[in-house]
Amino acid sequence: MQPTTHTQHKKLNQQPFYLESGESLPFVQVAYEIYGTLNADKSNAILVTHAFSGDATAAGSYDNNENFGWWDKIIGEGKAIDTKKFCVICTNTLGGCQGTTGPIFINPEIGTHYGMSFPNISIKDMVNVQKAFLEQLGITQLASVIGGSMGGMQALEWGASYPQFVQSVIPIATAMKHSPQQIAFNEVARKAITLDPNWNKGNYYDATKPELGLSIARMIGHITYMSDKSMEYKFSRRQKEGSFEVENYLQYQGDNFVKRFDANSYLYITKAMDYFDISDRLFVNDNLAKIKFLVVAFSSDWLYPAYQSVDIVKKLHQRYVPVTFCKINSSYGHDAFLLETSELTKLIKPFLEAIIGISGEIIADSCSIG
Amino acid sequence: MQPTTHTQHKKLNQQPFYLESGESLPFVQVAYEIYGTLNADKSNAILVTHAFSGDATAAGSYDNNENFGWWDKIIGEGKAIDTKKFCVICTNTLGGCQGTTGPIFINPEIGTHYGMSFPNISIKDMVNVQKAFLEQLGITQLASVIGGSMGGMQALEWGASYPQFVQSVIPIATAMKHSPQQIAFNEVARKAITLDPNWNKGNYYDATKPELGLSIARMIGHITYMSDKSMEYKFSRRQKEGSFEVENYLQYQGDNFVKRFDANSYLYITKAMDYFDISDRLFVNDNLAKIKFLVVAFSSDWLYPAYQSVDIVKKLHQRYVPVTFCKINSSYGHDAFLLETSELTKLIKPFLEAIIGISGEIIADSCSIG
Numbered sequence: 001m002q003p004t005t006h007t008q009h010k011k012l013n014q015q016p017f018y019l020e021s022g023e024s025l026p027f028v029q030v031a032y033e034i035y036g037t038l039n040a041d042k043s044n045a046i047l048v049t050h051a052f053s054g055d056a057t058a059a060g061s062y063d064n065n066e067n068f069g070w071w072d073k074i075i076g077e078g079k080a081i082d083t084k085k086f087c088v089i090c091t092n093t094l095g096g097c098q099g100t101t102g103p104i105f106i107n108p109e110i111g112t113h114y115g116m117s118f119p120n121i122s123i124k125d126m127v128n129v130q131k132a133f134l135e136q137l138g139i140t141q142l143a144s145v146i147g148g149s150m151g152g153m154q155a156l157e158w159g160a161s162y163p164q165f166v167q168s169v170i171p172i173a174t175a176m177k178h179s180p181q182q183i184a185f186n187e188v189a190r191k192a193i194t195l196d197p198n199w200n201k202g203n204y205y206d207a208t209k210p211e212l213g214l215s216i217a218r219m220i221g222h223i224t225y226m227s228d229k230s231m232e233y234k235f236s237r238r239q240k241e242g243s244f245e246v247e248n249y250l251q252y253q254g255d256n257f258v259k260r261f262d263a264n265s266y267l268y269i270t271k272a273m274d275y276f277d278i279s280d281r282l283f284v285n286d287n288l289a290k291i292k293f294l295v296v297a298f299s300s301d302w303l304y305p306a307y308q309s310v311d312i313v314k315k316l317h318q319r320y321v322p323v324t325f326c327k328i329n330s331s332y333g334h335d336a337f338l339l340e341t342s343e344l345t346k347l348i349k350p351f352l353e354a355i356i357g358i359s360g361e362i363i364a365d366s367c368s369i370g
Numbered sequence: 371m372q373p374t375t376h377t378q379h380k381k382l383n384q385q386p387f388y389l390e391s392g393e394s395l396p397f398v399q400v401a402y403e404i405y406g407t408l409n410a411d412k413s414n415a416i417l418v419t420h421a422f423s424g425d426a427t428a429a430g431s432y433d434n435n436e437n438f439g440w441w442d443k444i445i446g447e448g449k450a451i452d453t454k455k456f457c458v459i460c461t462n463t464l465g466g467c468q469g470t471t472g473p474i475f476i477n478p479e480i481g482t483h484y485g486m487s488f489p490n491i492s493i494k495d496m497v498n499v500q501k502a503f504l505e506q507l508g509i510t511q512l513a514s515v516i517g518g519s520m521g522g523m524q525a526l527e528w529g530a531s532y533p534q535f536v537q538s539v540i541p542i543a544t545a546m547k548h549s550p551q552q553i554a555f556n557e558v559a560r561k562a563i564t565l566d567p568n569w570n571k572g573n574y575y576d577a578t579k580p581e582l583g584l585s586i587a588r589m590i591g592h593i594t595y596m597s598d599k600s601m602e603y604k605f606s607r608r609q610k611e612g613s614f615e616v617e618n619y620l621q622y623q624g625d626n627f628v629k630r631f632d633a634n635s636y637l638y639i640t641k642a643m644d645y646f647d648i649s650d651r652l653f654v655n656d657n658l659a660k661i662k663f664l665v666v667a668f669s670s671d672w673l674y675p676a677y678q679s680v681d682i683v684k685k686l687h688q689r690y691v692p693v694t695f696c697k698i699n700s701s702y703g704h705d706a707f708l709l710e711t712s713e714l715t716k717l718i719k720p721f722l723e724a725i726i727g728i729s730g731e732i733i734a735d736s737c738s739i740g
Contacts, residue, residue, distance in 0.1 A: 180601040180616035184593045187617045188586055195582045197567055212565045216558055220590065223554045228675065231550040237647065244644065246550035247557045274614065277607065302672070305598065 023119035031092040031099025036083035049147030055098035058090035073341035080345035097262035116202035146170035148337030175308035177277035186270040189217035215254030227300035227333030293323040298336035393489035401462040401469020406453035419517030419524040425468035428460035443711035450715035467632035486572035516540035518707030545678035547647035559587035585624030597670035597703030663693040668706035
């Protein structure tokens with residue numbers, strides 16, 4: 001297995017691939033990137049799980065250094081997740097639209113795009129795809145699984161479902177289950193998509209796409225990703241060309257989003273998030289006591305408020321599971337998990353180095369960023 | 371002038387009616403209700419200003435006691451705004467759709483509905499309509515002007531523009547200007563309306579109305595009116611018929627809203643709110659020093675956070691204007707201004723009674739609720 005500089009694709013051997021619901025997909029393709037090199041005994045792998053609209057490009061620079069992976073300040077040589085020590089793997093999520101099987105894929109059984117015939121998926125299904133992918137690489141244990149927002153849900157799911165597989169779990173700005181407010185924001189976003197006549201019950205792949213509806217959904221999302229304070233700082237009430245700058249910004253974000261994201265993926269993935277509820281099964285397995293947890297929240301994150309991370313910590317305490325918790329002071333709102341990289345580094349880097357110490361693994365010196 | 375038990379209508383004598391923009395309306399009709407009786411020297415009038423989707427029916431019971439005015443627990447005999455002492459007047463706002471001239475009206479110059487040919491309006495235009503209406507009733511001074519949310523903006527505008535006219539001002543759960551977050555929520559709601567193909571650039575009055583778009587706008591609004599905590603208490607993650615209860619609730623609120631509200635009014639009124647900014651002209655007139663202020667905020671209101679009320683109080687302090695400020699502890703979010711009637715009564719009732727004392731007016735005993 002070699003580090004990848006660009007997203008690559010692999011079909012899972014499990015064909016068909018069974019889902020939690022009992023339904024199945026004829027096959028699942030996984031889009032992935034790898035940074036750093038797996039050591040001889042395959043013990044230095046870290047899975048990075050992306051947020052709901054993210055992709056496998058977590059690190060590296062592209063387009064002549066104009067674009068960077070969404071967590072490039074966290075992943076790399078000498079960084080929080082040090083690719084000289086760890087082999088970092090990021091896959092696009094099941095149900096997504098950045099290379100892993102999702103509604104935009106052709107259903108081989110009918111010869112057209114899945115659209116809304118794509119089966120319902122869960123956060124656990126996403127994790128099961130990741131696990132099958134890792135096993136196909138010969139990896140049977142992760143030094144850590146780390147992610148923010150929906151990525152944090154997947155990290156928690158890993159800890160609950162496959163405690164033998166993970167040495168540590170780092171859920172960031174996330175929750176054991178969505179509150180009604182979180183569900184409500186997702187629901188109005190979904191309503192905006194399905195209101196767009198171009199959505200056409202999900203059959204738009206060979207026609208005009210529901211860009212306006214998806215754009216509104218993204219605009220709603222962006223409001224919830226920022227804090228009141230960060231919006232004030234960034235836009236205040238400044239106007240430009242007859243509009244408030246905040247309006248232009250949201251429009252710009254919406255317009256850009258529709259170029260890269262699939263409306264049906266939005267529907268399926270947000271549903272998976274809303275139905276995710278790990279609160280009753282997170283720490284019922286005593287094996288979990290071997291896992292180290294680092295739970296991180298941000299003070300101004302009102303979409304995934306810090307109390308939801310505290311709830312995770314309380315559950316861990318009830319099961320005598322070791323946990324480090326930190327609420328980072330930040331004005332960035334939910335976006336902080338992407339932006340507060342300096343503060344995150346202070347937490348993640350020593351935590352992961354301690355994991356290496358605990359595991360007693362000797363990390364190969366030959367690792368390099370992909 | 372007699373108390374009214376149901377909404378009545380009156381055309382303003384000012385024809386045409388000029389707006390801040392310089393544009394004009396051929397005439398303005400005002401929908402109004404009056405509770406209590408005006409005393410001989412017309413000194414006991416209180417103007418109640420409604421929130422953006424409200425109407426003139428602030429008090430009283432209707433439909434065999436099945437429905438009540440939106441502030442019936444505040445306005446009535448012996449209540450916070452005591453109709454035995456005060457003559458309470460509530461008018462539907464300019465640009466609205468509950469009887470006062472708005473986009474749904476027929477433009478007499480073209481013989482069809484105004485729609486998007488309705489001129490842009492401001493919060494000050496709304497206040498100017500109220501003032502013209504009051505003057506037509508022979509009222510030249512108000513004991514108080516009181517309102518929540520957009521009603522609070524109007525109350526502030528009264529204090530700034532017509533300080534000689536008002537003895538006291540009670541802005542509740544409001545702001546001197548919208549923050550970018552408040553603008554952003556309004557903007558995505560407007561986008562949802564205009565995305566609906568039935569909106570048809572505002573020309574839908576003789577066709578199918580943009581019910582889906584308006585419903586989504588209202589759903590977004592409802593999320594912002596409640597607090598995270600009140601949603602958790604009301605819905606948690608309970609499901610019914612395959613949906614989360616919070617989803618069904620929002621849908622129900624959206625469906626009900628489209629029966630009573632006009633989509634174009636939504637566009638015009640939210641724009642007036644977004645462009646309202648009284649921060650530079652609120653207390654530049656020393657006459658204001660005669661006005662008593664009662665400023666009220668709610669602890670869990672994140673749409674109009676308490677700091678915005680504190681900003682009002684700071685401005686008042688800078689001008690040596692007497693002000694009572696209270697942040698009421700409540701879990702209801704922005705809706706608290708409609709629901710925390712018991713706590714509001716403790717503040718409003720003695721404040722208004724003190725105003726009577728200050729003014730030295732003898733209030734007629736013959737007042738009765740309309």
